[in-house]
Amino acid sequence: MNAIFVLIAGLGAMALGYVFYSKFIAEKIYRLDANFRTPAHEFEDGVDFVPTNKFVLWGHHFTSVAGAAPIIGPAIAVIWGWVPAFLWVIFGTIFFAGVHDAGAIWASNRNKAKSIGALTGDVVGKRARSLFMIVIFLVLLMVNAVFAVVIAGLLVDFPSAVVPVWGAIFVALIIGQLIYRKYIGLIAVSFIGVLALYGLIGLGPLFPVELADSFMGMAQNTQWILILFLYAAIASLLPVWMLLQPRDYINGLQLFIGLILVYAAVLISGPEMVAPAFNSNVPEGTPSIIPLLFVTIACGAISGFHGLVAGGTTSKQLNKETDARFVGYFGAVGEGSLALAAIIAATAGFATVADWEAVYSAFGQGGVNAFVSGGASIISNGIGLELSLAETLLTVMAVLFAGTTMDTGLRLQRYIFQEWGNIYNINWMQKVLPSTLLAVGACLILAFGAGSGGSGGLLIWPLFGTTNQLLAGLTLLVITVILARLGRNVYFTLIPLVFLLIMTVMALLLQLRTFYAAGDWFLFGLDLVVLVAAIFIALECAATLSRLRTEGSGEKASGEKSADKKD
Template sequence: MASVAIVLLGIAGMLAGWFLYSKFIAEKIFKLSESFVTPAHEVNDGIDYVPTNKVVLWGHHFTSVAGAAPIVGPAIAVYWGWVPAVLWVVFGTIFFAGIHDMGALWASARHKGKSMGALSESVIGKRTRALFMIVVFLVLLMVNAVFGVVIANSFVSQPNAVFPAWMAIVVALVIGQLIKRQFSLIPLCIIGIIVLYASVYAGSYLPISLPETIMGLSDKASWIIILFVYAMIASLLPVWMLLQPRDFINGMQLIVGLFLLYGAVFFSLPDITAPAFNTATAVDTPSIIPLLFVTIACGAVSGFHGIVSSGTSSKQLDKETDARFVGYLGAVGEGSLALITIVAVSGVALAASPQEWHEVYSHLGAGSVSAFITGGANLIEQGWGLSVSFSSTILAVMVVLFAGTTMDSGVRLQRYIIQEWGEIYQIPALKNGLVATLVAVGTCLLLAFGAGGSSGSGGMIIWPLFGSTNQILASMTLLVISVMLIKLKRPAIYTLVPMMFVIVMAFLAGIIKLKEYYLAGNYLLVGLDAIVLVVSVLVMLESWSVIRRFKAVQ
């Protein structure tokens, strides 16, 4: 029964944020204007800059920023107790993530769709731009290299998910063509969802596996190469052809998944078996502060969202006022996924008693996606009567498709960054879309196989840096938005306060990890962590200098 209270209070808080707080920020602080000509209309090249229906764009934005992170982070962080996890997800969504995502969309749209790294030059200065883009590229490299591994692992362990995952691409291509020909969106959405779930059902009878070795490479390594070839092609296609419809269909799939999970809570009224505050943590467990705030990123606030907001989403914004719907409501969608994840891994659907729960969560890092799929499938079976096997396939496909859309967008965003470097440093070859894409994919594969050997898991080596690096990037994005507001003589407290909180937590986490890597003798991570920490300090100092100079002449 306690799970119902968690759901009701959490959703009520996020809806209040959407109807009240986001409306205030949009109208009084960002002052979104319907008459402003967005880059999608100003450039409109039919490939990257395309005016897009706000519902379709919401689907792209939400599924691109979500990935598996709003599942993985909360499913791990609940180890410290479900109360701190729920509080950070709910308040983080309302006061951090929504403002961050909507603000990045607004700032980018006001600077011709530039990425947050590139527009930081206009707002702060050239030195900041160079530093900012280093962190952005590093985060994208981590995300793309690791999500390739995540999807490949899922394909190997869940062969039932392979057919529906690739079928979703076929469905998206067909829907993209029909939308381009002005077919009605609602029936296309319904048909797309039906076909997608039919493929999920078919997938349970059509498991697809690669041979254990192909030309000396394991099946997982082969899947990684196939996925990056696909991502390279997908990143070069016009956004309306694959990216938008695929993300939109995945967004609708998420709504169905959330309906099943939340409905199951109200039908079965499950009890919570996880502790509100876990006092029986393992001896080597790090402190909840600051680690909670970098473990749960997506679902509370995430720097990767700023990359997507200012990378692909801002180039498709039909009206500036759509930034509230796409950005803030996208964050609410992600927060709702994080909230139901906490419920799924905290209740009797996963563990019948507190003792069993502690057996599953024996240490920090236990549980994660497997706990979500197990707990969520049992929850759906208890609430709706669907078989655990079918429910598990639905949730596994949902995780794979989210990771896939994030990887699609991530490679495209990497291409944007490389092309922007070509513009900034006048390197003609890097301005070319195909060359930039090859460089993007090449760096990911170099990391995957250069650092990871024939397994292709090299991205996992630097993945431990993602938590603190990602949140430092979020604070840097909020800082750029704050400086922009100060220059416009508008209140910046609504972005400065979240920025200061996030940078303190992320910086402390980075320091803790730096010590941890040094003691473990992992000098690669020591070096990369030190670079990110130094860059963040330099950006903060540069921004403070700009604010002081601007205040002095007012």
């Protein structure tokens, strides 16, 4: 099939989902109220709580949740054929991710911008909260440790990316000042930021940067990991308007330019989807498509990490409650669009089926490299951009997104330690600096544990997909309980969460058997912890829903003001 039809069908379906389905969810289910006083106004402090333009906030939310995951997952999952990957991305974006992301923002916003973990204690119970926090902590640990390893590896392999990657930070700092101190219009700032960013991409190949092969006994990878965590720690302490918001916003614009280039090249050159629509000849050792498809493609269809961002940083910056539809649901559409581009690049970016099969010779192959090489080939053939420049552009795009996710992830992990400090009355842990040091320390212990030389985070990466999707299902559980307490229709969140819980529990059981057979007791133990936590949280939530149904409750969720009452 020609990729043009896949592109038009995918974008058209997601556009219709945003125009019609998100409007229904926002007005009839969540009942977003423009007059509700958001926590960004109620607790405004100029650091974490900052009322923000919805376009800038969309940029923060979207780029924070995107990272490299919506590229990696779909570009791996096409090993089962491009049709299953395409269908899960489209239907997942419309009926799962958009509802999940907007709902997490709404629920947090209605409860003083509490995180989903803390909110669980209010709407379900303390035991469920404690278990939920363990799952959240593990997901953040995986994201922060692994993304540091991945970014470090890319900076070592592509020294031409160093200047644009780090230069983007200085561009963001300037953009933040221009917006909040000089009051320059957003359009002018956007133009300046994009020009500066692409100017840096052009300079990158002219001024490649490589660290010393060894410094104080540390290899290049190790040096970059330490530098990245030092940067992330400092970034997490800065006010969100100074770096986090402008960096994410400019990266969001950069992504759309990258997507426009890919999509325009597809429309011009009309490449064929050379990979099989349904691949019945998968390499030996490839796991079953069910349930693995639904955990391999996380970001791009639905991801629990989105709920952490939605209730961690996004809800603290929401200017109007009605902005949750644009920021949350449209943010999911943006992520789905990136996943769609990854599918096309990883299937139509090859000359022949044989070329594609050579890359996808085993499960787990493809990923970012398939996206970069395939996408660059499509861009080069479609609009005539030099292949090496197209590869640099897509590589920098992937690295910058991974970096923004790491920025937000470390800030969220700091929030987790602070919340534990509040829960258990540990005063010093509630402070910003100690909690930040704890977050960095936990990531470094994982990254450098067992003499791994910095790659230790990759040890628990096999569990990321299942743990992440489980977290999405549990977030939908909390949202469903809140809706039930308000006497609202719960089926639009209940159906997706049941599907997710079934798929992720199946995947966890499958992995448990795999780890046991391989004698990998570390991953076996972690898998068991996550599985037991999931079962107990699900039972707690089910008991709460059953009790509410019996009571015929219309009571409000803890700390929530009625959504029908004008504030």
